[in-house]
Amino acid sequence: MQVLKEELRDKIIQKAIKEFMEHGFEKASLRKIVREAGTTIGNFYNYFKSKEDVFYAITTPVYDSVIHLMKNHSENDELDLEAYKNMNFKVLKQFIVGFFKNYIRDYGDIFVILIDGSKGTRYVNMKEDLLTLMTEHFQEHLDETPSWDKSLFHKDLPSIIAAGFLEGILEILRGDRSGEEKEGLLVEYILLYAFGVIKMLDGMKA
Amino acid sequence: MQVLKEELRDKIIQKAIKEFMEHGFEKASLRKIVREAGTTIGNFYNYFKSKEDVFYAITTPVYDSVIHLMKNHSENDELDLEAYKNMNFKVLKQFIVGFFKNYIRDYGDIFVILIDGSKGTRYVNMKEDLLTLMTEHFQEHLDETPSWDKSLFHKDLPSIIAAGFLEGILEILRGDRSGEEKEGLLVEYILLYAFGVIKMLDGMKA
Amino acid sequence: MQVLKEELRDKIIQKAIKEFMEHGFEKASLRKIVREAGTTIGNFYNYFKSKEDVFYAITTPVYDSVIHLMKNHSENDELDLEAYKNMNFKVLKQFIVGFFKNYIRDYGDIFVILIDGSKGTRYVNMKEDLLTLMTEHFQEHLDETPSWDKSLFHKDLPSIIAAGFLEGILEILRGDRSGEEKEGLLVEYILLYAFGVIKMLDGMKA
Amino acid sequence: MQVLKEELRDKIIQKAIKEFMEHGFEKASLRKIVREAGTTIGNFYNYFKSKEDVFYAITTPVYDSVIHLMKNHSENDELDLEAYKNMNFKVLKQFIVGFFKNYIRDYGDIFVILIDGSKGTRYVNMKEDLLTLMTEHFQEHLDETPSWDKSLFHKDLPSIIAAGFLEGILEILRGDRSGEEKEGLLVEYILLYAFGVIKMLDGMKA
DNA sequence: GATGAATGAGCTTTCATTCAT
DNA sequence: CATGAATGAAAGCTCATTCAT
Numbered sequence: 102m103q104v105l106k107e108e109l110r111d112k113i114i115q116k117a118i119k120e121f122m123e124h125g126f127e128k129a130s131l132r133k134i135v136r137e138a139g140t141t142i143g144n145f146y147n148y149f150k151s152k153e154d155v156f157y158a159i160t161t162p163v164y165d166s167v168i169h170l171m172k173n174h175s176e177n178d179e180l181d182l183e184a185y186k187n188m189n190f191k192v193l194k195q196f197i198v199g200f201f202k203n204y205i206r207d208y209g210d211i212f213v214i215l216i217d218g219s220k221g222t223r224y225v226n227m228k229e230d231l232l233t234l235m236t237e238h239f240q241e242h243l244d245e246t247p248s249w250d251k252s253l254f255h256k257d258l259p260s261i262i263a264a265g266f267l268e269g270i271l272e273i274l275r276g277d278r279s280g281e282e283k284e285g286l287l288v289e290y291i292l293l294y295a296f297g298v299i300k301m302l303d304g305m306k307a
Numbered sequence: 308m309q310v311l312k313e314e315l316r317d318k319i320i321q322k323a324i325k326e327f328m329e330h331g332f333e334k335a336s337l338r339k340i341v342r343e344a345g346t347t348i349g350n351f352y353n354y355f356k357s358k359e360d361v362f363y364a365i366t367t368p369v370y371d372s373v374i375h376l377m378k379n380h381s382e383n384d385e386l387d388l389e390a391y392k393n394m395n396f397k398v399l400k401q402f403i404v405g406f407f408k409n410y411i412r413d414y415g416d417i418f419v420i421l422i423d424g425s426k427g428t429r430y431v432n433m434k435e436d437l438l439t440l441m442t443e444h445f446q447e448h449l450d451e452t453p454s455w456d457k458s459l460f461h462k463d464l465p466s467i468i469a470a471g472f473l474e475g476i477l478e479i480l481r482g483d484r485s486g487e488e489k490e491g492l493l494v495e496y497i498l499l500y501a502f503g504v505i506k507m508l509d510g511m512k513a
Numbered sequence: 514m515q516v517l518k519e520e521l522r523d524k525i526i527q528k529a530i531k532e533f534m535e536h537g538f539e540k541a542s543l544r545k546i547v548r549e550a551g552t553t554i555g556n557f558y559n560y561f562k563s564k565e566d567v568f569y570a571i572t573t574p575v576y577d578s579v580i581h582l583m584k585n586h587s588e589n590d591e592l593d594l595e596a597y598k599n600m601n602f603k604v605l606k607q608f609i610v611g612f613f614k615n616y617i618r619d620y621g622d623i624f625v626i627l628i629d630g631s632k633g634t635r636y637v638n639m640k641e642d643l644l645t646l647m648t649e650h651f652q653e654h655l656d657e658t659p660s661w662d663k664s665l666f667h668k669d670l671p672s673i674i675a676a677g678f679l680e681g682i683l684e685i686l687r688g689d690r691s692g693e694e695k696e697g698l699l700v701e702y703i704l705l706y707a708f709g710v711i712k713m714l715d716g717m718k719a
Numbered sequence: 720m721q722v723l724k725e726e727l728r729d730k731i732i733q734k735a736i737k738e739f740m741e742h743g744f745e746k747a748s749l750r751k752i753v754r755e756a757g758t759t760i761g762n763f764y765n766y767f768k769s770k771e772d773v774f775y776a777i778t779t780p781v782y783d784s785v786i787h788l789m790k791n792h793s794e795n796d797e798l799d800l801e802a803y804k805n806m807n808f809k810v811l812k813q814f815i816v817g818f819f820k821n822y823i824r825d826y827g828d829i830f831v832i833l834i835d836g837s838k839g840t841r842y843v844n845m846k847e848d849l850l851t852l853m854t855e856h857f858q859e860h861l862d863e864t865p866s867w868d869k870s871l872f873h874k875d876l877p878s879i880i881a882a883g884f885l886e887g888i889l890e891i892l893r894g895d896r897s898g899e900e901k902e903g904l905l906v907e908y909i910l911l912y913a914f915g916v917i918k919m920l921d922g923m924k925a
Numbered sequence: 926g927a928t929g930a931a932t933g934a935g936c937t938t939t940c941a942t943t944c945a946t
Numbered sequence: 947c948a949t950g951a952a953t954g955a956a957a958g959c960t961c962a963t964t965c966a967t
Contacts, residue, residue, distance in 0.1 A: 106947080109947095127334060128333065128334060130939090130940080130941095131940080131941065131942090132939090132940080132941090140948080140949095141948070141949055141950065142941085142942085142949090142950075143943090143944085143948065143949050143950055143951090144947070144948050144949070144950095146942075146943080146944095147947060147948070151941080151942075152941065152942090254495050255488070255491055255492045255495055257482070257484075257492060258492065258495055258496065258499070260478075261475045261478050261479055261492065261496055262475060262496070262499070264474055264475055264478035265471040265472055265473075265474045265475030265478065265496075266471055267471075267474075268470055268471045268473075268474030268475075269467045269468060269470055269471030269474075272466075272467050272470040272471070273467055276463070278463075282461070285461060286461045286463065286464065286467065289460055289461055289464055290464065290467055290468070290471075293464070293468070297503045312929080312930070315930080336956085336957075336958095337957080337958060337959090338956080338957075338958090346930090346931075346932095347931065347932060347933075348932095348933090348958085348959080349931070349932055349933065349934090349959090349960085349961085350930065350931050350932070351959095352958095352959070352960075353929070353930060353931075354930090357958080357959075358958065358959090518926080521926095539746060540745065540746060542960090542961080542962095543961080543962065543963090544960090544961080544962090552927080552928095553927070553928055553929065554928090554929070554962085554963085555927065555928050555929055555930090555964090555965085556926070556927050556928070556929095558963075558964080558965095559926060559927070560926095563962080563963075564962065564963090666907055667900070667903055667904045667907055669894070669896075669904060670904065670907055670908065670911070672890075673887045673890050673891055673904060673908055674887060674908070674911070676886055676887055676890035677883040677884055677885075677886050677887030677890070677908075678883055679883075679886075680882055680883045680885075680886030680887075681879045681880060681882055681883030681886075684878075684879050684882040684883065685879055688875070690875075694873070697873060698873045698875065698876065698879065701872055701873055701876055702876065702879055702880070702883075705876070705880070709915045724950080724951075727951080748935090748936080749936080749937065749938090750935085750936080750937090758951090758952075758953095759952065759953060759954075760937085760938085760953095760954090761938095761939085761940085761952070761953055761954065761955090762951060762952050762953070764937095764938070764939075765950070765951060765952075766951090769937080769938075770937065770938090
């Protein structure tokens with residue numbers, strides 16, 4: 102007995118995360134995962150029931166957490182409304198940083214897997230669902246914005262913007278920067294969008 | 308019952324485009340393509356030399372076209388500079404519409420394949436290359452913008468924004484709207500970004 | 514109608530001979546044959562019923578001829594017996610040359626196909642049969658030779674020598690020399706063996 | 720029912736040797752090999768990486784051994800020179816027997832595969848290389864023989880004889896005799912050639 | 926006569942999964 | 947706990963042959 106049970110389980114999970122990030126669930130090779138984890142195919146099945154099983158062991162906590170976050174978003178939202186309206190850059194930054202604290206460095210990779218590589222699993226629709234929610238939320242903000250003139254734009258434009266916005270976030274998460282750097286970038290990126298939308302609309306009125 | 312050569316060839320190509328869009332080059336199943344096209348594996352090889360061969364038959368014209376577009380971009384760029392500076396929405400819109408005319412309805416799907424599903428082919432790097440160019444180009448615009456203060460942002464932020472921007476475009480192209488609708492959306496989306504960046508920066512100065 | 518019927522038939526046969534020589538019947542590619550003959554798969558089947566059919570069209574005349582030669586060999590054999598016994602090099606050479614006249618340049622390639630590449634056809638056993646005959650014939654000569662002491666050698670040695678002898682002939686036929694050169698080489702080679710065997714046995718008596 | 724690893728691996732190798740001997744590398748059917756070995760295609764790949772892999776597993780040791788033998792041939796050659804000159808049949812026989820001891824029964828089949836069936840592998844040229852060496856070596860012996868008159872014969876005759884000689888060896892190896900019998904035959908065959916050449920030349924002087 | 930589209934069986938290889946040891 | 951042998955389905959591809967045009 103060379104490696105303790107939990108140790109090996111963790112190692113498999115780590116290598117699985119790496120493989121899922123690189124190739125997504127479907128193209129991920131179990132053989133490669135176990136080889137990198139220093140064990141065998143057979144033994145893998147002592148720890149997990151299937152390829153799907155590792156996938157869910159890895160992703161479900163993050164999935165649930167994201168779902169929970171999204172559901173309770175409106176409440177959290179109130180908090181920063183004032184700062185947002187006044188465009189208080191500093192306050193918002195601090196708020197967002199606090200919000201993401203430790204979240205990204207723990208869950209960032211797995212979030213990417215969920216969005217990018219969940220084809221073939223029960224989480225396939227996550228990106229779509231997330232985008233729907235983001236679009237709704239974004240829409241609400243727009244509706245409260247006086248400068249926003251619905252009739253000028255295609256009704257799907259908000260969902261397109263949401264998709265672009267989300268991709269930026271993923272791009273940050275996918276990069277091999279440190280957790281800290283990722284957080285910094287993320288905040289800047291989010292603020293850019295937040296202010297950008299408002300100002301943009303002002304600009305296009307004419 | 309025999310089908311005319313060109314008819315079947317086109318059908319194979321159509322089904323291949325569909326399959327490549329859904330699964331990318333590597334995971335695309337030839338058997339599925341031919342089944343949907345109503346023929347057999349063996350017959351497929353009367354029309355194309357290999358899986359790669361169909362892929363390139365489909366993508367190369369679009370690839371070349373995009374490359375050509377990117378190389379000659381700077382020249383085209385000059386044209387709209389005036390309108391852009393003055394934020395003349397109408398003029399710009401017309402210009403962009405003219406630019407994309409017929410382009411999207413013909414090449415949109417294939418462009419998506421090139422960006423999303425070219426792993427395993429010689430076009431793998433297309434997304435990366437395109438993003439590099441977009442980032443450079445975007446950077447240039449920023450450097451000419453007085454309100455842009457480099458020191459305030461992470462050096463990679465522009466490339467993140469470019470990635471988000473590109474994803475929005477892909478999202479439009481991926482949707483099952485009519486070609487006309489896609490063009491409309493695309494123009495709105497591009498303008499939104501164009502003006503957004505300027506205004507956004509103004510907003511963040513404070 | 515570009516090519517006359519017989520002309521194309523001949524061309525197919527020529528290219529088939531080339532392909533059969535290079536790869537044997539089984540590995541020979543019909544597609545390559547027709548491509549090189551400047552026609553199509555479909556048209557091939559207007560001239561021949563199958564891959565086997567061309568093979569037999571090419572080989573059967575030679576096969577029959579060789580069989581006939583072998584059956585009537587004993588008669589021909591008498592002719593040179595005197596010269597052989599007296600080791601009259603010149604006379605034998607002329608005799609052999611006369612015997613092979615035009616035979617090699619017409620049938621050499623096809624003979625090689627029959628021996629080397631007939632696997633998968635009804636002529637598979639030709640090499641074996643030929644070797645059996647050659648061995649028998651060779652055995653007869655030996656039995657008439659006083660210096661030959663059966664008990665000294667393995668009973669299969671003659672058949673082995675026959676196999677080696679035949680291979681030399683094939684090697685000559687396979688080379689890309691002119692027909693004339695091949696004939697010359699062949700005669701030298703045959704004489705070498707004829708005299709060699711006699712002298713060899715004398716030498717090994719001790 | 721499971722079979723021990725080594726047992727099956729050996730069985731696969733044995734059946735592969737059989738298949739390679741019968742059809743050569745290219746036409747050998749993996750399906751047939753595994754069927755005869757009593758396993759499945761899938762399982763084959765637990766033992767070997769590819770069809771090439773089994774081929775090299777089988778042939779490389781023999782290939783290396785033959786190469787080594789050929790390189791060191793000149794040294795070994797000296798030993799028997801005296802006996803050869805004096806045509807001492809007994810001594811030579813013993814020498815050759817010692818030289819091949821155990822070699823043939825272990826490697827004979829595989830040697831045949833290397834010479835006859837290596838098309839499509841990195842050992843394709845082995846027959847050619849071997850013949851070149853044999854011809855060179857044979858040529859040297861001839862040049863030392865006073866009765867040999869170059870001008871009388873075609874320059875390629877030695878290489879033809881070498882080819883015939885090699886084929887005899889292969890014919891012995893291909894037969895389904897016992898290892899011991901093969902060795903005996905081989906020795907007789909080699910000596911026959913050794914003495915034959917000398918005597919033959921003497922005979923043809925006239 | 927000529928074309929090449931169509932077929933189906935064969936090929937080697939990869940894979941996730943099961944299970945005897 | 948661990949091993950890796952075994953399985954079977956699917957992958958991309960080649961081939962000789964048939965047949966509608």
